[in-house]
Ligand SMILES: [Zn+2]
C-alpha cells in the first residue's frame with residue numbers, strides 16, 4: 001500500500017482542491033476504509049458556499065471496503081464492505097439510557113478530520129461502520145441521504161390514505177416520495193416550478209401530481225393531511241395554509257440569515273390542530289432499514305444517480321450542483 005493518497009479539500013466560496021496527503025493511521029476503535037463511493041450532498045454545498053472559512057476535508061455519504069482495523073474493532077474485519085453512518089450514538093449518555101438514541105450526538109465521528117469521504121481512504125470510528133452486501137457502492141452510499149428522507153417520512157407519521165404534499169425536490173424530497181407511498185399515502189403532490197430531471201423522477205418515484213406553484217394548487221380534499229418539507233423555511237408558511245384539520249408538517253432544512261425566521265397565523269395553527277415537527281437524522285440510525293429497502297428494490301437507488309464522477313472531478317461536481325440544479329439529481333464520486 002502506498003503511503004499517500006488523494007484527498008479533496010474545500011474552502012468557501014466554492015474553492016475545491018485535490019491534494020496528495022498521508023494515508024491516515026488506524027488507532028484503537030477506528031478502522032481505515034478504502035472509499036469506493038461518496039455522494040455529494042446539500043450539506044457539502046453549504047460547506048462550499050459559506051461554512052468552510054479554512055480549507056477542510058468533506059464528503060460524508062461514504063461506501064467502501066475495510067482496509068485495516070485498529071485494536072478493539074470487532075464488528076467488522078478487513079475486506080468487509082461497509083457504509084458509514086454520518087453520525088452515530090454513544091450508548092451511555094442520559095438520552096441513550098432513556099432509550100432515545102435518536103437524540104444523542106455524543107458518539108465519536110469522522111467529521112472535521114483532516115480529510116473526509118472525498119478521498120481514497122477515510123478513518124472512521126467503529127460505531128459508524130455498517131456492513132452491507134449485494135449492492136453496488138454507488139447505490140450503497142445512498143443509505144445516508146435515504147436515512148434522512150426516512151426520518152422525515154417517519155416524523156410526518158403518514159397513515160394509510162393520507163394525502164401528502166412534498167415541498168422541495170432535491171434528493172431528500174425526491175427520496176421521500178416512494179417512502180411516503182410505502183407508508184400508504186393516498187395521493188402524493190409534489191411542487192416544482194420548472195420541468196427537468198427532478199420532475200421526471202418525482203413522477204417515476206410515484207408522485208401523482210406535479211404542481212408548478214402553491215398558488216395554483218388544487219387538492220382533492222381541499223388541503224393535504226401531511227407535508228414533507230425539505231425546502232427553505234418560508235415554505236413552511238405555505239404548507240401551513242393548505243393543511244387539513246389535524247395535519248402534520250415534517251421539516252428538514254438549514255437556512256442562514258433572515259430567511260431562517262418565519263411567521264405564520266397562530267390562530268389558524270390552533271384551530272386546525274396542525275402539528276409542525278422537525279426532522280434531523282443525526283444520529284443516522286436507520287441504515288439497516290434503508291439498506292434493506294435498496295436491496296429489495298422497494299427503493300430504486302439507480303434512478304436518482306444522475307452523475308458518477310472520479311475524485312479529481314469533485315470541483316466540477318460542486319460547480320454542476322451549484323449551476324444546473326434542475327438537471328442534477330445525485331452526484332456520486334468514485335475515488
Ligand atoms: Zn448527506
Ligand SMILES: [Zn+2]
Pocket residue numbers: 089090091092093094095096097101104105106107
Ligand atoms: Zn448517547
